[in-house]
Amino acid sequence: MRLLRHLSLYIALALGANAAIAADAAQLEALRDHSLKRLVVHSTPRAVSDAEFFLQDDSGTATLQDYHGKVVLLNFWATWCAPCRKEMPQLAELQEELGGEDFEVLTIAAGRNSPAGITKFFDKNGISNLPRHTDPKQALARKMAVIGLPVTVLLDREGQEVARLLGDAEWNSDSAKAIIAAMIESN
8 A cells, every 4th residue: 555655656746747847848949939940849858978078178078967957058069160150159148148057058079170270260259258178089979969060959957958959040049048048947
């Protein structure tokens, strides 16, 4: 009898959690506008890779789990990528406006990108507030199913993928800011 009571409680909690996840997904979908319409919101959060990437200036390595507790907009990019040049200043603006304890834009150069080329890219585009992390052998990018660049992945505070966008987007738009604000508030 006690086991049955615990099982009933567990099922009720699980159903409630699933309803909350669905409501969050529906809320995020409703906030998508213009280029953010291409943001694919998952009905259930997905686990992410634990592959390491290199911190800027080769000062060590990290994993996405190191950002647990924050909402993260993870952007895979490359110096040779024209759409990346277009959206990087917008990502910097988003970080400037919403970045802090609860949210961070995390940029990772995937593939062959020389440190000098990355510095030149950031300087030419006036970017000073985003990290210059790298994934030179694309270990993280491969495990995250990155098939083109740029790819931007939205992670919740639990470090799970809740949405993904292939290609560039207007990350400084009201829609993007509303999506991030909703993620910060709900987590």
